[in-house]
Amino acid sequence: MAAPTLRRLAWMGAAAVAAAAVFTLALHGSRPESGLARFEAAGVMVHIKPERVREVEVAAGDRRWRFARAATGGWTAIGSPLPSQDWASLIDTGLHFLSVSSPQRVMTREEVAGASPSEFGLAPPRYAVWVRASDAQLFVVEFGSSNAQGIGQYARVAGRPELFLLPRFVGEQWEKATGLQ
Structure with missing residues (x-):
């Protein structure tokens, strides 16, 4: 009887840790830059508009x-x-x-x-x-x-x-x- 209760508590603890990690990332994390690079002109005449x-x-x-x-x-x-x-x-x-x-x-x-x-x-x-x-x-x-x-x-x-x-x-x-x- 003690083993299933311990197992249940372990799963609840893991869920709480995962929820805390998601919450922390949501508050402090930022979206990474998209996979596409920002366009920058790089032609041989870039200095002249x-x-x-x-x-x-x-x-x-x-x-x-x-x-x-x-x-x-x-x-x-x-x-x-x-x-x-x-x-x-x-x-x-x-x-x-x-x-x-x-x-x-x-x-x-x-x-x-x-x-x-x-x-x-x-x-x-x-x-x-x-x-x-x-x-x-x-x-x-x-x-x-x-x-x-x-x-x-x-x-x-x-x-x-x-x-x-x-x-x-x-x-x-x-x-x-x-x-x-």
């Missing part, structure tokens, strides 16, 4: 396209033929991607020391984009060839020693806006 850009120039060989932001916030083509109907939205998207899309890979100068820039399609580059903003220095990015899988594109940023493998969709915006694609 796209809405502050005043002028963009795209060059491929001896072909050039110049675009200036109008007072209304839209874009104006300056002496350039417009191959794409939606070129203005493509420029906005291209600037956004340069700012927020992190490189798939960043190769240091030492990693590419023995390789020729032509191996990455950067001697000469396929095309270059110049970005002028109201509150930043001139930003220049040169786009080279796609990687073997076709999902990345080699790029070089003026003034930086690294070579970047950017997601292919970053460069595609400039190609579509100018008809290079």
